Amino acid sequence: MPDHIDPLKSKLLDAALVHVPFDGWSETTFAAAVRDTGTDPAVADTLCPRGAVDLAIAFHKRGDTAMVERLKTEDFSTLRFSEKVAAAVRYRIEAIESKEAVRRGTTLFALPHLAADGAKLIWGTADLIWDTLGDSSTDVNWYTKRATLSGVYGSAVLFWLGDDSSNCQATWAFIDRRIEDVMRIEKIKSRVNANPLLSRLAAPITWAGSRIKPPLRTPKVDLPGSWSGPY
Template sequence: MTANYTETKEALLQAALPHVAFDGWSDATFQAAVRDADVAPAVARAVCPRGAVDLALAYHAAGDQAMLDRLQSEDLSALRFRDRIAAAVRYRLEAIEDKEAVRRGTTLFALPTHAADGAKAIWGTADAIWTALGDTSDDVNWYTKRATLSGVYGSTVLYWLGDDSVDHQATWAFLDRRIDNVMQIEKLKAQVRENPVLSKMMAGPNKLMQTIKRPSGLGGFPGRWSGPKN
């Protein structure tokens, strides 16, 4: 990726943001960004083949990077692991400077034609959080952790969009409840493993699950199937 490519996309993104509140992540916004950033239309299309959709994804990726930068600068060592996850999600939301841009993004990625892009973006956020917090799982847990956190993050974003409480305190309380729900699931899984009867019942499914491995060289999405072990 060349610096010129990165700089051009960033210029287009910054030029687009003032228009998003009025026209959403639409072709009208993209055309206005091309004009305002003084970028040749052919160059703009080379950088963003899908126009505003690519800019919306770039905006999401920028938020992920801001979250990662903050995670690196904060000392979370004194926190419980569930609180580190909550902090990461909170940092991700606090990195957003334009709530309307996110609101318009949820509308865009709710469309059937772009739903896969939206799901992949949220999965990428969950993956970035788990990786930053030191996750080393390489089996089915790699997927379940990210799938669960994707659900937590996605539902929290929707709640946050409608939250008008002071300093978004209602959102942080909602986030804590969602993470508590997840921890209850993990507690139940541990109880199943410790129960002699249930653990025997799950022996077959668990053996099958052990054949599922984390992605390898595929950008984290999707994974691969290694086949049953003899």
């Protein structure tokens, strides 16, 4: 499940989005958001130790939440699985409130000291898509699916930033092509596994992959005595 944004942080984010097109995800923007909302600076600094960077992260996670909520309400019964994945990537892009905020965020997370944060956000989006669509992988495929979809989503966003087609039709076609490429690879893997000779040759790799497990996840609970650790 996506992380829930603190109400005050969400309020600061709304105020910041007015300034981001002009000042980026900067300290100037953060200071303006604090001022515009009348938030105590000490409280704002506690909530967002890294200032506008934390608001940029909250902006991305807000989009993730909107995507998941839409995925849970859409009827996918007539769609192929590849179409469901493509729809999820499209919904995530459609959940973006401001193209300029994403453009500025792309610049922000391209900085060397923030690149890991940007990669983590994209990975988190891919993870949410697979989880919401019911992925049950328990081996190396858990990682390869998310790594591949991270590449699809990241490239789709970059394409979308430069897309001036009507209703972003070029972006949706781009996503469909990328997803089809991914599914073509999955079909090749299935054919290898179905071929007696090739499956024997690939057996050592398959065995090694089966020994790789996804990270353990602690269920989120809201009960007395539970502790999720400081984050």
